[in-house]
Amino acid sequence: MKIAKYSASGNDFVMFHADIKEDRTELTKILCHRQHGIGADGLVVLLPSDKYDFEWQFYNSDGSHADMCGNASRAAAHYAFINKLAPKEMSFLTGAGVIKARVEESDEKSGIVLSELTPPIIIDKEITFNGRSWWHLNTGVPHLVNFRESVEEFDIEELRELRYKYDANVNIACVDGENLRVRTYERGVEDETLACGTGMAACFYRALQEGLVGNNIEVYPTSGETLYLGMNDRTITFKGLVKNTFITEWETTI
Numbered sequence: 001m002k003i004a005k006y007s008a009s010g011n012d013f014v015m016f017h018a019d020i021k022e023d024r025t026e027l028t029k030i031l032c033h034r035q036h037g038i039g040a041d042g043l044v045v046l047l048p049s050d051k052y053d054f055e056w057q058f059y060n061s062d063g064s065h066a067d068m069c070g071n072a073s074r075a076a077a078h079y080a081f082i083n084k085l086a087p088k089e090m091s092f093l094t095g096a097g098v099i100k101a102r103v104e105e106s107d108e109k110s111g112i113v114l115s116e117l118t119p120p121i122i123i124d125k126e127i128t129f130n131g132r133s134w135w136h137l138n139t140g141v142p143h144l145v146n147f148r149e150s151v152e153e154f155d156i157e158e159l160r161e162l163r164y165k166y167d168a169n170v171n172i173a174c175v176d177g178e179n180l181r182v183r184t185y186e187r188g189v190e191d192e193t194l195a196c197g198t199g200m201a202a203c204f205y206r207a208l209q210e211g212l213v214g215n216n217i218e219v220y221p222t223s224g225e226t227l228y229l230g231m232n233d234r235t236i237t238f239k240g241l242v243k244n245t246f247i248t249e250w251e252t253t254i
């Protein structure tokens with residue numbers, strides 16, 4: 001089976017396409033294992049669809065299922081385009097609903113891809129934890145967001161406690177001029193990742209609601225890459241580079 005490895009701003013994924021939708025929890029844990037497998041934050045499987053260019057399955061590296069993944073949506077769009085599974089402008093079905101994506105520049109190895117995320121939903125704006133103000137939002141998956149002076153104020157144990165208390169990804173952010181810096185503890189990876197697309201979107205949306213930033217900004221995740229987030233009349237757009245870092249033949253031994 002041909003398997004591709006992608007990095008979307010440092011959030012990395014193992015990816016392939018298949019004809020059959022089946023439980024791939026155990027395969028995910030093997031492929032995503034950093035020492036015993038290929039190593040990745042998640043697995044994406046593209047599947048045929050009657051209504052959309054494709055449907056996908058997304059699993060976090062621990063084998064848990066998640067409805068959506070912003071960075072993987074950009075990587076999957078590039079994979080679909082270069083494997084002739086979809087045109088440059090496409091729509092595909094995820095657990096969070098239909099995602100539109102556009103491959104803007106691309107060759108076999110990399111591309112600039114824009115995804116339209118699902119409309120953000122504010123669940124709770126009144127959470128106080130350790131004396132800090134947190135918002136609970138859903139940008140395809142659940143996120144907690146707190147703003148502080150610097151993203152260096154990052155206590156992973158504090159974020160891990162919140163992750164389990166609310167079963168959500170946990171983000172800290174700070175304003176950097178007209179833009180944002182974001183660090184994310186990701187549910188299902190159970191650690192900080194180098195970037196989290198729906199997390200950056202959740203931080204952007206809180207900052208927008210609180211008048212801290214404009215409608216179109218740059219966001220810098222832990223990897224230091226530049227992502228472009230915007231608010232259009234419908235939802236949040238999320239754009240940046242994705243890299244197809246390698247392709248391999250994989251014989252499953254399970």
Ligand SMILES: N[C@H](CCC[C@H](N)C(=O)O)C(=O)O
Pocket residue numbers: 011060065066067068069070071072141142169186187188189195196197198199
């Ligand atoms: N870990 C997340 C899914 C992946 C989200 C993230 N990688 C992104 O780019 O949006 C969850 O379990 O809700």
